[in-house]
Amino acid sequence: MRAAGMETADAVRELRDRIRRLEQPRLRERTLPTLPGLAEVLPGGGLRPGASYSIEGSARLAMSLMVGPASAGAWCGVVGMPEFGVEAAAGVGLELERVVLIPRPGEHWLAVTASLADALSVVLVKPTARVGHATASKLSARLRQHDAVLIAFGDWPEAEARLRLEEPRWQGLGQGSGHLTDCEATVTAVDRSGRSRSARFSVGEASTGMFAVASDEVVSGRLESDTLHSGMRGLSGAVRAAGRSRLQRVS
Amino acid sequence: MHRSDHSPTRTLVLWVPDWPVLAAAQAHGVPADAPIALRYRGMVHACSSAARAEGVRRGLRIREAQARCTSLQVFDHDPALEARLFEPAITRLEASTPGVQVLRPGVCAIRARGVSRYYGGEQAAGLALAGQLAELVPTASAGVADGPFAAEHAARQAGAGRVLVIPPGDSAEFLAPLPVSVLGVPELTGLLQRLGIRTIGAFADLDALDVAERFGAEGLRLHGIASGSDGRRVQPRVPPEEFETTIAFEPAVERIDQAAFAFREPAERFIAQLTAARLVCTALRIELETDDGGGSEREWLHPRTFSPAEVVDRLRWQLQGGSTGSGLLSGLVHVRVTPVSVDSIGNHERALFGDVSDERVHHALSRVQSMLGHEAVLTATIGGGRHLSERAVLVPWGERATVPRNPAQPWPGSLPDPQPSLVFPSPLPVAVFDERGGEVSVDARGALSAPPHRLTTTTGGTRRIESWAGPWPLEERWWDAAAARREYRFQLVDSTGAAWLLVLDQHGWQIEARYD
Numbered sequence: 173m174r175a176a177g178m179e180t181a182d183a184v185r186e187l188r189d190r191i192r193r194l195e196q197p198r199l200r201e202r203t204l205p206t207l208p209g210l211a212e213v214l215p216g217g218g219l220r221p222g223a224s225y226s227i228e229g230s231a232r233l234a235m236s237l238m239v240g241p242a243s244a245g246a247w248c249g250v251v252g253m254p255e256f257g258v259e260a261a262a263g264v265g266l267e268l269e270r271v272v273l274i275p276r277p278g279e280h281w282l283a284v285t286a287s288l289a290d291a292l293s294v295v296l297v298k299p300t301a302r303v304g305h306a307t308a309s310k311l312s313a314r315l316r317q318h319d320a321v322l323i324a325f326g327d328w329p330e331a332e333a334r335l336r337l338e339e340p341r342w343q344g345l346g347q348g349s350g351h352l353t354d355c356e357a358t359v360t361a362v363d364r365s366g367r368s369r370s371a372r373f374s375v376g377e378a379s380t381g382m383f384a385v386a387s388d389e390v391v392s393g394r395l396e397s398d399t400l401h402s403g404m405r406g407l408s409g410a411v412r413a414a415g416r417s418r419l420q421r422v423s
Numbered sequence: 424m425h426r427s428d429h430s431p432t433r434t435l436v437l438w439v440p441d442w443p444v445l446a447a448a449q450a451h452g453v454p455a456d457a458p459i460a461l462r463y464r465g466m467v468h469a470c471s472s473a474a475r476a477e478g479v480r481r482g483l484r485i486r487e488a489q490a491r492c493t494s495l496q497v498f499d500h501d502p503a504l505e506a507r508l509f510e511p512a513i514t515r516l517e518a519s520t521p522g523v524q525v526l527r528p529g530v531c532a533i534r535a536r537g538v539s540r541y542y543g544g545e546q547a548a549g550l551a552l553a554g555q556l557a558e559l560v561p562t563a564s565a566g567v568a569d570g571p572f573a574a575e576h577a578a579r580q581a582g583a584g585r586v587l588v589i590p591p592g593d594s595a596e597f598l599a600p601l602p603v604s605v606l607g608v609p610e611l612t613g614l615l616q617r618l619g620i621r622t623i624g625a626f627a628d629l630d631a632l633d634v635a636e637r638f639g640a641e642g643l644r645l646h647g648i649a650s651g652s653d654g655r656r657v658q659p660r661v662p663p664e665e666f667e668t669t670i671a672f673e674p675a676v677e678r679i680d681q682a683a684f685a686f687r688e689p690a691e692r693f694i695a696q697l698t699a700a701r702l703v704c705t706a707l708r709i710e711l712e713t714d715d716g717g718g719s720e721r722e723w724l725h726p727r728t729f730s731p732a733e734v735v736d737r738l739r740w741q742l743q744g745g746s747t748g749s750g751l752l753s754g755l756v757h758v759r760v761t762p763v764s765v766d767s768i769g770n771h772e773r774a775l776f777g778d779v780s781d782e783r784v785h786h787a788l789s790r791v792q793s794m795l796g797h798e799a800v801l802t803a804t805i806g807g808g809r810h811l812s813e814r815a816v817l818v819p820w821g822e823r824a825t826v827p828r829n830p831a832q833p834w835p836g837s838l839p840d841p842q843p844s845l846v847f848p849s850p851l852p853v854a855v856f857d858e859r860g861g862e863v864s865v866d867a868r869g870a871l872s873a874p875p876h877r878l879t880t881t882t883g884g885t886r887r888i889e890s891w892a893g894p895w896p897l898e899e900r901w902w903d904a905a906a907a908r909r910e911y912r913f914q915l916v917d918s919t920g921a922a923w924l925l926v927l928d929q930h931g932w933q934i935e936a937r938y939d
Contacts, residue, residue: 230939231844247784257936258803258815260844272788272820273801275848284791291787340920342938345890348874351839352892352914352922352938375841 192364204293204321206240213371215333215363219294222316223332224308226324230337231257232375233359234323235264237335238294241321242267246293249274252281253298253325264375286311289320298325305329333361431570431653433535433591435549437516437556438578439563442529443469446505447498458492460485463500494905499825505529512559519555530578532571539567549586557584569594570653576601595651599624606645611638623649666700667761668693675714675754682755683739690734693760698768703728705786706764706793709741712757722763734760764793788820809836809897810908811846811924811936836897838912843924843936850926850933854879855888865911865927869896878917878925891915894927914938 203211203218211218219225219237227234231253238248238261247270250256254275262268272292277284281300288295289311308329315322324331337357344353360370439445448455448471458474460467467483477492489495505528513531516523520541524532533552535545542548549565556563565586566577573594581587589597601623603612620626627649634646647653670689676682697704705728712718723737738758742751766786792800798819806816807828814837816826855863857873864872871894879885893913900906910928912935917923922938 232939235844254848255845257811257842257844257846258817259805259811259842259846261803262805263840263842268803268805271803272784273803273817274791274795274799275801276799277795280794283794287787287791287794291783337939340922340939342890342916342920342922345892345914345916345922347890348871348892350892352841352916355841355922355938 189365204241204246205244207236209371209373210236210240210359213335213359213361213369215361215367215369219321220332221293221319221321222312224312224315224322224324224328224330226326226328226331226334228326228334228336230340230357231255231325232260232264233335233337234296234325235261235266237323238271238296239265241294242270246270247272247291248294248296249288249292251285251288251295251297252277252300253296282307282311285322286314289314289322290318292320294321294323296323296325299328303327303329331364333363335359335361431573431594431651432655433539433545433567433569434571434574434653435533435535435538435545435552435565435567436526436571436574436578437531437533437552437563437565438575439512439529439556439560440579440583441469441471441562442509442560443500443505444471445560445562446508446528447501449508450501450504451498453496458495460488460495460497461500462497468500499827502528512556515555515559516552520552526571526575530575532574535567535574545588546586549588553584553586568597569651570648571655572648572653573598573651576605592651594653595624595627595649598649598651599627603649606648608641608645611642611645627651666693666697666702666704666765667759668696669757669759671757672755675756677751677754679739679742679751682742682751682758683735686735686738686758687731689758690738690760691731693734694729694731697762697765701768702762702765703768704762704765705729706762706790707734707737708761708763709738710757710759710761711741711755712759713751714754714756717753718757728766764789792820805830807832807834809834809899811838811843815846836895838924841938843938845937845939847934847936850935852881852930853925853932853934855925855927855932863932865894869894869911875913875915878915886917886919886921889916889918893925 203216203220206214206218214225219241225237227237242248243265248266249272251274253273256273256275258268258273261271272288274284274288281297285295285297303324311322312330314320322328337359340355340357342352342355344350354374356372356374358370358372360368362368443461444459445455447453447461448457448459453459455471456473458471458477458479460470460474460479462468462485465485467479467481467485467488469481470479470488474488474492474495477495479488479492479495483491485497489497506525509525509528513523513525516531516533520533520538522533522537526532535548538548538552539545542551545567549567553563553565562583564578564581564583566574566579566581566589567586568574568577568589569591573589576598577587577589599622602621603615603623603626605623606612606626615621615626620629626646629646631643631646631650635643638645668689670686672682672685676685694704706722707729708720708722710718710720719741721741723741729737738760742755788800800820801817802820804816804818804826806814806826807830808814813828814830818825855875855878857863858876859873861873863875866872875888875891877885877887891913892915894911895913897908897910897912899908901909908928910926913925913927915923915925923934924936924938926933926935
C-alpha cells in the first residue's frame with residue numbers, strides 16, 4: 173500500500189515536471205535589460221518579468237543583475253540587507269538614485285517585499301525565515317501581475333534559476349603587499365529543469381567594476397532528474413562536476 | 424474700517440524655547456540638557472542653554488563654538504525634522520482651540536479674543552494653553568500682546584510654564600528697551616546700529632515718513648512692528664479634513680453578511696466624500712465595537728486605491744477574523760472607518776501618455792514607511808570620508824540627501840577599488856594568529872608582530888590565511904579626544920577563497936566587510 177502511494181507520488185511529480193516543461197515557452201520571450209555576460213547564463217537570455225531568481229554566495233552578483241534594469245530606468249529595492257555595500261553597488265554600475273533600501277523590515281519582510289513588488293521592477297530580498305512553497309507561489313502571482321523580478325539572496329523555492337558564484341580567485345594580494353584588484357569566478361545558473369549554464373567572469377579595477385566575461389565559452393550541462401530533488405547543496409555540487417567535465421571537453 | 428486694518432490683533436503666542444535643539448536632541452537620543460549646537464552653513468543656528476552657559480551664541484562659527492565649549496555636540500539644522508516632531512504639539516493645541524497658526528516650529532499664534540472669552544481672561548487662557556503644551560514640552564511659555572511680534576517677545580520673557588500679558592496699547596512700551604537686532608533683519612539692524620539707533624524704542628521714535636523714505640516699504644513694516652502696531656493677522660492653519668465614516672447598529676447585528684450589507688451605503692459615502700475633495704484613499708483603518716465591550720482595530724493597505732466595494736470587503740475580512748462561520752461571536756454595535764493615508768486623485772489617474780510609475784513607486788514606499796516607520800526606507804548616496812560607514816550616506820525616503828563630506832576630494836587613506844560588497848553594520852570580532860599560535864598585533868610604530876597565518880571566529884571556525892596586505896594605518900582627528908580614531912586595516916584572502924577587510928583597533932580584530 174505504502175509503496176503504491178510512493179509510486180503515485182513519483183508519477184505525479186514526473187507529470188508535473190512534464191507539464192512545466194511543456195508550459196515553458198519555446199520562443200525567446202520579453203526580458204528585462206540584463207548585462208550581456210549575465211544574459212548568456214540566464215535561462216531565456218535575461219531576467220524574465222514575473223520570475224524569481226535565487227542567488228547564493230555573492231552580493232556583487234546580485235548587484236550586477238540589477239544593473240541592467242536600473243540603467244534602463246527601472247526602480248530596484250533591497251529588503252533585509254543592512255550589510256548591502258552601497259559603494260560596491262555604485263562601483264558595479266548600479267544607479268543609486270533608483271535604488272531603495274529597507275535594511276531592517278523585521279517580521280514584515282514578506283509584506284514589504286510584496287508591497288515593493290507592486291511598484292518596483294526588481295526587488296532583492298534576503299529572507300530572514302524559511303520560505304515555504306505556498307508563500308513563494310503567492311508572491312509569484314503578485315510578481316507576474318506587476319511584471320516585477322524577485323532576486324532572493326539565499327534559497328528560494330520555485331526560482332526560475334539558481335545562480336551561484338563559485339571558485340572565486342582574488343588577485344593582487346601578496347604576503348603583506350599589494351591590494352585586492354581583480355577577481356575571477358565562475359557563475360553557474362541552474363534552471364528549473366536542471367539544465368545548467370556557467371561562464372567565467374571577472375570583476376575589478378580593470379573592468380571598471382563591471383562583470384565581464386573572462387572566457388567567452390558558456391558551458392551547458394544537464395542534470396539527472398533524481399538529483400534535482402536532492403536540495404540545493406547536492407545540486408550545485410553535481411553542477412560543478414558536470415560543468416568541469418564539459419569545460420575539459422571544450423578545452 | 425480703514426483703521427481696523429491697521430490696529431493690531433490681540434494675539435496669544437505659545438513659545439517653546441530652543442525647539443530646534445530639543446527636536447534634534449530627541450531625534451538623536453541625546454539628553455536635552457547637554458551642550459548642543461545646530462549647524463547651518465558652518466555657523467551655529469541654535470544652541471541649548473547648557474551651550475549658551477559656556478559662551479556659545481547663535482551666528483558663531485562652529486570652530487569658534489567648539490573652542491568655547493569643548494564638549495559641544497553639533498548636529499545639522501533640519502527644518503523638516505523640527506516641523507515633524509512639533510506636529511503632536513499642534514494637534515494637542517487644536518484639541519482645545521481652533522485656529523492655531525504655526526509661525527515656525529516651536530512658536531504658534533492664536534487670536535486671543537476667542538480663547539480669552541472661553542477661559543475667562545487672557546491670563547487664564549495663556550496659562551491653560553501653555554499647560555496643554557507643557558505636558559509635551561515642560562519649558563513652554565505663553566505671551567499675550569498686540570500683534571504676534573510683541574506677543575512672542577512677551578512669551579520669551581514669561582518663563583517656563585508661565586504667561587506674560589501686555590495690556591492693550593502697551594506693546595510699544597514693552598518692546599522699547601529691546602535691542603534692534605530682535606527684528607531679525609541683519610541688513611537693516613546693522614545699519615540702524617551704525618546710525619546710533621540701538622533699541623526698538625529709538626527706532627519707533629523715528630518719524631514714519633522718514634523711515635519710509637530711507638528704508639522703503641520693508642523698513643516701514645518693521646517700524647510699524649516696533650511701534651506696537653503689528654499689522655499681521657493670525658492666519659489659522661486649516662486642519663486636515665475629517666473623512667471618517669461611522670455606522671451604529673441598534674440592535675447589534677449578529678451576522679457578517681448583515682453587517683457587510685448595511686455597510687455598503689456608508690462605504691460609498693466614504694469614498695464619495697474623498698472623491699469630492701479630489702482625494703483617493705490608499706490605506707484605511709477600520710475600528711469595530713461589539714456589544715460585550717470588546718472590539719478590534721486594524722489598518723488595511725491597498726496597492727492602488729480603495730473602491731467602495733473593496734472597503735466593504737476589508738470590513739468583511741476583519742469580521743471573519745473574529746467569527747465562527749457566518750455568525751459573529753458577539754453582536755456588532757459600531758463600525759468606524761478612517762482614511763490613514765490619502766493622496767491627490769491626480770496621482771492615481773491613468774495617464775494618457777507615458778506612465779505614472781514614479782508616482783506609484785512613491786506611493787508604495789510611503790506605504791512601507793507607514794508600516795515600518797519613517798526611517799525604515801532609505802536612499803543612498805556616496806559621500807566623502809575614509810571609513811566605509813561614512814562614505815555610504817543613507818537618507819530616509821522623501822527627504823533631501825545632504826552629503827556632509829565632499830566625495831570629489833581625494834580622501835587619502837580610503838580603500839582602493841573594488842569596494843567590499845558586504846559591509847557589516849556591526850563588525851564581527853575575530854582572532855588572528857601567527858604561525859606559532861601567538862596573537863598578531865601592531866606596535867605603536869605600526870609594525871606587525873608577525874605575519875598573520877590563521878583566523879578564528881567567535882563561533883570557533885578557523886581558516887588559514889592564504890594572502891594578505893596591511894597594516895594600513897588610519898589615524899583621524901587625533902586632536903579631538905572624543906572623535907579620535909586610530910586603527911589598522913588589512914585585506915586578506917582565506918583558504919576558501921573568500922576575501923575580507925579586517926580592522927585592528929583598541930577593541931581588537933574585527934571583520935568590517937567582505938568582498939564577494
